[in-house]
Amino acid sequence: LAAFAVLVLALVVTGGLYALLAPASTAQEDEQTKAIEQGHQLFLANCSTCHGKEGQGTSDGPSLVGAGAAAVSFQVGTGRMPLAEPGVQAPRVKVLFNEDEINAMAAYVASLGPGPAIPSAEQLDYADANITEGGEIFRTNCAMCHNFAGAGGALTKGKYAPPLTGVSAKHIYEAMLTGPQSMPQFSEATLPTEDKQAIIAYLKTIQNDPPVGGLALGSVGPVSEGLVVWIVGIGGLIVCAIWLGWKSS
Ligand code: HEC
Ligand code: HEC
Numbered sequence: 001l002a003a004f005a006v007l008v009l010a011l012v013v014t015g016g017l018y019a020l021l022a023p024a025s026t027a028q029e030d031e032q033t034k035a036i037e038q039g040h041q042l043f044l045a046n047c048s049t050c051h052g053k054e055g056q057g058t059s060d061g062p063s064l065v066g067a068g069a070a071a072v073s074f075q076v077g078t079g080r081m082p083l084a085e086p087g088v089q090a091p092r093v094k095v096l097f098n099e100d101e102i103n104a105m106a107a108y109v110a111s112l113g114p115g116p117a118i119p120s121a122e123q124l125d126y127a128d129a130n131i132t133e134g135g136e137i138f139r140t141n142c143a144m145c146h147n148f149a150g151a152g153g154a155l156t157k158g159k160y161a162p163p164l165t166g167v168s169a170k171h172i173y174e175a176m177l178t179g180p181q182s183m184p185q186f187s188e189a190t191l192p193t194e195d196k197q198a199i200i201a202y203l204k205t206i207q208n209d210p211p212v213g214g215l216a217l218g219s220v221g222p223v224s225e226g227l228v229v230w231i232v233g234i235g236g237l238i239v240c241a242i243w244l245g246w247k248s249s
Pocket of ligand 2 (some may be wrong): 089167181
């Protein structure tokens with residue numbers, strides 16, 4: 001009889017615990033399933049002509065299996081996707097979807113295969129990041145394409161690295177995570193969170209601070225600076241030489 005009582009008690013306790021804990025987790029799962037379902041509907045309506053009905057890719061667009069939520073958040077959040085017309089590079093244009101819709105499509109693409117997730121609020125908090133270090137990391141890893149002041153630059157075959165002014169912290173982080181187009185991917189292993197935060201802090205600082213060295217000359221570096229030295233400097237010397245020659249004759 002005692003064994004029976006223990007069994008009944010155990011069943012009651014298990015049932016009670018299940019009733020208590022289960023609904024909470026399934027409600028969350030339901031929400032997730034709903035977001036994925038909504039994302040799939042949006043995807044079918046706006047993206048599947050190029051990326052395939054199940055994101056498997058077509059001749060007009062790459063497979064998105066394993067692209068991850070971060071790639072969708074970056075591409076759609078900067079207006080690059082849905083691509084309006086084929087070209088060498090998807091331009092940054094007007095964003096066509098709201099935050100919820102973008103997150104739903106991101107959840108759907110994430111469900112296709114593992115990929116980088118959308119960075120968390122903690123990862124995006126760069127308030128305590130080291131700006132000087134960020135500048136060094138930026139010059140080592142990014143400046144060869146984006147210019148040392150983040151002004152952007154031309155690449156081969158009509159491609160370009162866009163200017164980084166006015167880009168949100170989230171999109172800077174996601175660009176590093178996903179490496180759009182000819183940009184390399186900077187995973188958490190190659191560039192840990194603190195380094196990414198430092199880069200963001202550096203970019204935000206040079207954006208908000210006016211140039212201290214006088215005229216920035218478009219911040220395009222030695223070419224424009226050299227041109228000014230050439231015209232103003234050499235030009236001035238020539239004028240001096242002519243003037244001296246004219247005086248002595
Ligand atoms: C007209 C065709 C077209 C449409 C429509 C389109 N895409 Fe794309 N998509 C492309 C092409 C081509 C690329 C690769 C070239 C590039 O990245 O610029 C791409 C790249 C991407 C990438 C980057 C993949 C990676 O591996 O990093 C993502 C994410 C993406 N698209 C999502 C979407 C989503 C979401 C939609 C719908 C809202 C969409 N696309 C609509 C053609 C399209
Ligand atoms: C090999 C050249 C190259 C390097 C190195 C590179 N990028 Fe890029 N980056 C690109 C290209 C090309 C694009 C445009 C991709 C597109 O439009 O699909 C881009 C886009 C971006 C964007 C999106 C800007 C926008 O207007 O939405 C950000 C942010 C960015 N890069 C940051 C970085 C950072 C930070 C680093 C260094 C950690 C870096 N990039 C290194 C080539 C590069």
